[in-house]
Amino acid sequence: MRIVHMAGLLFAALLLLAAPVLAKDIDLVVPSSAKQGTAVVVTAVLDSPERTVRFVWQDKSLNAPVVSSRRGWEASFLLPVPVNARNDIRIRAQAGKSKASATIRVLKVDWPRQTISVNRNYVTPPKATLNKIAADRKKTAAVLKRITPERSWRQPFQRPVPGVITSAFGGHRVFNGEVRSYHRGVDLRAPTGTPIRALAAGKVVIAEEMYYSGNVVFIDHGLGAVSSYGHMSRIDVRPGDRVTAGQQIGLSGATGRVTGPHLHLGLNILGQAVDPLSLFSKQ
Ligand SMILES: [Zn+2]
Structure with a gap:
């Protein structure tokens, strides 16, 4: 009885230790800046499999399929930075209950x-x-x-x-x-x-x-x-x-x-x- 109780406590302690890791299970990989008129690869790396990752930026959204990779599971898409983009792009990723966000600084171009x-x-x-x-x-x-x-x-x-x-x-x-x-x-x-x-x-x-x-x-x-x-x-x-x-x-x-x-x-x-x-x- 006493041993079972100890095992239960140990299990609870392990869960607590694991919790911060579980809460941070999307790694959003984006460049820190991008020029107007370019394509940017946006990748969400997950440490558990999900069907899709939902990406949201400005007034747009896209569901990208998750595929297995060297890094675990990941979903990528190409984000367009419009030629006339004025503001930095804040992008959010969501898969299951996990979320992550990042900002891409938009660099202006003097078009010839x-x-x-x-x-x-x-x-x-x-x-x-x-x-x-x-x-x-x-x-x-x-x-x-x-x-x-x-x-x-x-x-x-x-x-x-x-x-x-x-x-x-x-x-x-x-x-x-x-x-x-x-x-x-x-x-x-x-x-x-x-x-x-x-x-x-x-x-x-x-x-x-x-x-x-x-x-x-x-x-x-x-x-x-x-x-x-x-x-x-x-x-x-x-x-x-x-x-x-x-x-x-x-x-x-x-x-x-x-x-x-x-x-x-x-x-x-x-x-x-x-x-x-x-x-x-x-x-
Ligand atoms: Zn041409």
Whole structure:
């Protein structure tokens, strides 16, 4: 009887000792700061399995699936820092009864202006092409809006072509003297015929010719992340195809609105265009 009682006390003491550890079972891994217009990898590391982690920031939220990893169990997603983000981003993670939070300081960027001279048809498109342009926009918008609940991407991301940057992300575009938009992707040097590789695993959701983008491929990487590859001379994949990271999806070219062959690489996260190259630099 006395021994049982002692064992009970010991058990209670062990529970008390364990309690502080149990209360801190989400480790939220984020960079301390990030530039406007970048993608940030957010990871919650758990020491017990849960189905999903719910991430909440500003007025947005996302449920990310938990997978087993070297560190235990973890859930990751790509957080977009909008080009016009003004305030620091406070992010919270919740799994079961556990919670954690962190703040990412937003660093402002002085976006450059770029003057571009192209064929007049691409600045003021001929009437006959307006329907095609509208159809392209509608199709693209639908794809960028979807949030596939599974995550296909894994780090490290693969650079689609080896070439250097010829036009950076975010520059305000002045076409033949008119400010039209900002550059929602990055242009990489790629002579016609250069193999283009998927930056991460995913599912092809668009593979066709569009008026401005020329031959273009969009890949859905899950949890709201979609990459796009424009101006290709040849497309090697079809909608519905699953691709692996680094898989060839086509060849570079000069189709659509271009002044010469290159790869226009886009990355959209939860509806926000961000600099795809931010995935390749350490943050
Ligand atoms: Zn471009």
